[in-house]
Amino acid sequence: MKVSVITPCLNSKATIRDTIESVLRQSYRNIEYIIVDGGSTDGTLDIIKEYCPQFQGRMRIVSEKDKGIYDAMNKGIRMSTGALIGIINSDDYYEPDAVDNVASYMTKDKYQVIYGHCKLMNGRYEWGYFTSNHTKLISGMIPHSTCFVTRSVYCDLGMFLTGFKIAADYELMVRLYQSGKVTFTQIEKILGTFRLGGASSDQKRAARECAFIKYYHHIISLKEMLVELFRNI
Numbered sequence: 001m002k003v004s005v006i007t008p009c010l011n012s013k014a015t016i017r018d019t020i021e022s023v024l025r026q027s028y029r030n031i032e033y034i035i036v037d038g039g040s041t042d043g044t045l046d047i048i049k050e051y052c053p054q055f056q057g058r059m060r061i062v063s064e065k066d067k068g069i070y071d072a073m074n075k076g077i078r079m080s081t082g083a084l085i086g087i088i089n090s091d092d093y094y095e096p097d098a099v100d101n102v103a104s105y106m107t108k109d110k111y112q113v114i115y116g117h118c119k120l121m122n123g124r125y126e127w128g129y130f131t132s133n134h135t136k137l138i139s140g141m142i143p144h145s146t147c148f149v150t151r152s153v154y155c156d157l158g159m160f161l162t163g164f165k166i167a168a169d170y171e172l173m174v175r176l177y178q179s180g181k182v183t184f185t186q187i188e189k190i191l192g193t194f195r196l197g198g199a200s201s202d203q204k205r206a207a208r209e210c211a212f213i214k215y216y217h218h219i220i221s222l223k224e225m226l227v228e229l230f231r232n233i
Contacts, residue, residue: 001106002030003099003148004082008072009090010038013047015195020051022093022192028100034079036072037063044090070160070168077154084114086148091195092118098191102148111157111182112150113173116191118143127196134184137170137177138219140210144169146191153182166202167209174217207232 005023023033052059066072102114120127130143160168176182211228214220
């Protein structure tokens, strides 16, 4: 089974080498790697191109302006050809057996989300672990950097809503979970590492987007949403 891994990036010179090497070193070999660059100007593309020969034709690169990280993710999904699709951002990285573990949990179900635990890093220091379960999606997101989704999910149930700038991954997972059509499987292992920072560090904006998402999907009331919005102005 071919697995597609997508990395959206923009001016990620400081961290993208770790991301690429974590994909290159996967014990699972049938991986198609797609990097969607938003038009980096800091040398990120030079680093990416260094690795092309090592992937032996399994790496695809596009570099052009986009409308944000979720637009880049959607672009990568449309380019991909794998039966299973994972997205790892350019400041995060996988454990060497991450894809192998995920592939071993695949079933014949058409719509699946398979994910695991991830480490949190703050600079050079380990911050903790993120182990949230999909049954708690009403409270918050599962570790998106470890999520692998079957192609049929994106084809039939939709991709990321680009109107959200920070929490579109949360909206997608809530939408999939509430559909009742998707099998969620949590692997009780560390599959990757998430570096704190980046767009998701804008906690007030993230809280506002999540409040709207919860209201839209009937998790909270209009009053509760308004309280959250005003609390996070």
